[in-house]
Amino acid sequence: MLPIRGVAGRVDNSGPPTDQDAGAAPAHSDAGAVPAHSEAGAVPAPNGAAPPQPGQHNFVVAASRLPVDRTEGPDGEPEWRASPGGLVTALEPIMRAAGGAWIGWPGSPGDPPAPFDTNGMHLVSVGLSAAEVRDYYEGFCNATLWPLYHDVIVPPEFHREWWDAYVRVNRRYAEAVAAEAAEGATVWVHDYQLQLVPGMVRELRSDVRIGHFTHIPFPGYEIFAQLPWRKQIVRGLLGADLLGFQRQGDATNFLRASRRAAGLTTHGSYVWVPDTPVADDVGRRQRRTAQRNTGGRSVRAAAFPISIDTRGFGEIALRPEVQARAQEIREALGKPETVLLGVDRLDYTKGILHRLKAYGEVLNEGHLEPPGAVLVQVASPSRERVDHYKRLRDEVEGTVGRINGDFAEVGSPPVHYLHQSYPREEMAALYLAADVMLVTPLRDGMNLVAKEYVACRYDDTGALVLSEFTGAADELTGAFIVNPHDIDGLKEAIVRAATASPAEARRRMRSMRRRVLENDVAHWADTYLRALDQVPVHPSATPPPEDHVHEVPSANQAS
Ligand code: F6P
Numbered sequence: 001m002l003p004i005r006g007v008a009g010r011v012d013n014s015g016p017p018t019d020q021d022a023g024a025a026p027a028h029s030d031a032g033a034v035p036a037h038s039e040a041g042a043v044p045a046p047n048g049a050a051p052p053q054p055g056q057h058n059f060v061v062a063a064s065r066l067p068v069d070r071t072e073g074p075d076g077e078p079e080w081r082a083s084p085g086g087l088v089t090a091l092e093p094i095m096r097a098a099g100g101a102w103i104g105w106p107g108s109p110g111d112p113p114a115p116f117d118t119n120g121m122h123l124v125s126v127g128l129s130a131a132e133v134r135d136y137y138e139g140f141c142n143a144t145l146w147p148l149y150h151d152v153i154v155p156p157e158f159h160r161e162w163w164d165a166y167v168r169v170n171r172r173y174a175e176a177v178a179a180e181a182a183e184g185a186t187v188w189v190h191d192y193q194l195q196l197v198p199g200m201v202r203e204l205r206s207d208v209r210i211g212h213f214t215h216i217p218f219p220g221y222e223i224f225a226q227l228p229w230r231k232q233i234v235r236g237l238l239g240a241d242l243l244g245f246q247r248q249g250d251a252t253n254f255l256r257a258s259r260r261a262a263g264l265t266t267h268g269s270y271v272w273v274p275d276t277p278v279a280d281d282v283g284r285r286q287r288r289t290a291q292r293n294t295g296g297r298s299v300r301a302a303a304f305p306i307s308i309d310t311r312g313f314g315e316i317a318l319r320p321e322v323q324a325r326a327q328e329i330r331e332a333l334g335k336p337e338t339v340l341l342g343v344d345r346l347d348y349t350k351g352i353l354h355r356l357k358a359y360g361e362v363l364n365e366g367h368l369e370p371p372g373a374v375l376v377q378v379a380s381p382s383r384e385r386v387d388h389y390k391r392l393r394d395e396v397e398g399t400v401g402r403i404n405g406d407f408a409e410v411g412s413p414p415v416h417y418l419h420q421s422y423p424r425e426e427m428a429a430l431y432l433a434a435d436v437m438l439v440t441p442l443r444d445g446m447n448l449v450a451k452e453y454v455a456c457r458y459d460d461t462g463a464l465v466l467s468e469f470t471g472a473a474d475e476l477t478g479a480f481i482v483n484p485h486d487i488d489g490l491k492e493a494i495v496r497a498a499t500a501s502p503a504e505a506r507r508r509m510r511s512m513r514r515r516v517l518e519n520d521v522a523h524w525a526d527t528y529l530r531a532l533d534q535v536p537v538h539p540s541a542t543p544p545p546e547d548h549v550h551e552v553p554s555a556n557q558a559s
Contacts, residue, residue: 096120135165174200199239326432341434478508
């Protein structure tokens with residue numbers, strides 16, 4: 001087996017769920033529960049809660065997870081190790097300068113650890129009980145929203161008790177934000193797990209500036225409309241002052257959802273959110289007049305394509321020990337002419353089966369021949385207790401087995417499959433070892449692996465095969481762009497990438513490197529936060545201009 005140094009997956013939530021609670025309300029209790037279909041589409045606050053006192057942090061990030069992983073120290077005691085994600089790399093300097101706080105889940109069920117400081121950041125844990133991990137994280141986040149927002153590649157499930165858990169956990173995050181944020185602070189909420197948090201924070205703390213960034217796609221309205229709680233989600237997000245999305249298409253989909261699901265008016269990239277909600281059952285003209293006669297806020301929805309720590313990756317790739325490791329990997333693979341590489345979370349959105357099918361056919365038709373061509377597929381463990389992920393693992397492993405069974409010689413399988421996660425250094429060595437990188441998602445908000453590969457190719461060699469259904473395809477136009485559903489097209493692109501002339505490969509790689517060097521994650525964060533800073537702090541009383549686009553929701557659209 002290929003001697004690649006793996007580390008344990010980042011989160012240990014693979015054990016069986018227990019009914020042990022994390023000091024939180026039990027998953028199916030009525031405490032703080034919210035009617036599944038609230039009239040105005042807003043999620044009501046629990047009664048009688050005293051308004052929180054301002055906290056001490058001028059910059060507060062709320063994300064699903066903390067930027068640290070819990071590991072076990074030598075004495076068996078839990079230890080926290082920084083997880084070197086792009087988001088934390090970008091935000092750490094800002095957090096340090098602003099005395100920032102980061103609110104997130106430590107990644108396993110049970111009592112949250114007490115707040116602690118690391119690398120100049122104040123980390124505040126939100127605890128999830130085992131039942132909430134099941135209903136909120138595995139359920140509503142990853143078996144309802146995740147498939148719904150990724151074009152229903154697998155059918156989303158809609159369960160009212162999962163929604164209740166989503167509301168309850170979002171409220172817990174919002175309360176933590178409200179307790180940490182200083183007067184007038186900037187709050188940045190991240191992703192699909194926390195879409196109600198902006199609205200809930202605004203109810204608790206109207207003095208703060210609120211941004212939200214969606215890291216995954218925002219679906220077209222015909223798909224989004226399936227969600228029984230679409231109006232609550234739209235209104236939750238509209239608690240923010242600025243809504244960031246990966247692609248312009250995502251922002252446009254959200255603007256349309258604001259009109260169709262919430263009956264609001266939009267103008268360009270702005271949604272007009274009146275202070276007093278207008279009833280759904282009035283006619284178009286009356287609605288427009290009512291909306292113009294009330295004060296309100298304009299919320300901007302726009303694209304801010306995320307990126308990576310380009311220079312950080314580039315520096316790792318230049319280290320002699322990483323380059324030596326890349327050589328070692330090629331030697332361990334049997335010194336093939338062409339190393340192809342796939343690196344993904346083991347997720348059905350990533351198009352791993354499409355890629356394997358195309359590769360199997362390329363081998364079968366003799367366009368590439370093992371042992372001269374070898375595919376390394378890293379599939380890091382993810383959401384392992386969610387049904388569709390379990391099934392996908394079986395299918396991927398069955399397919400790898402079939403390809404190896406058909407084409408392997410003793411000691412040289414055409415696919416090296418690694419169900420593990422690796423540190424950045426090992427990833428950089430793999431990127432350096434790969435002649436062709438295969439990134440073939442069926443739908444992906446951005447896909448940072450594609451950008452990481454480009455960042456590591458400092459000598460302008462290597463080729464990227466990239467799905468048009470990734471956010472990265474908008475920027476990395478030097479890639480061999482494919483529709484992964486078109487297996488013949490995918491096969492052709494794999495062969496073209498593997499046989500491109502050095503001059504063509506260099507020209508393509510240079511243009512992609514220019515782009516990822518210009519738009520790195522620090523630039524992304526800076527651009528977003530500047531845009532958020534430009535939002536007026538106080539609600540505007542100015543009515544929307546006349547030409548606001550407006551779509552009246554039909555009775556069944558307005559739920
Ligand atoms: O944006 C998608 C995302 O939430 C990433 O932030 C994260 O790396 C990935 O999906 C996996 O998420 P999780 O392991 O928390 O389910």
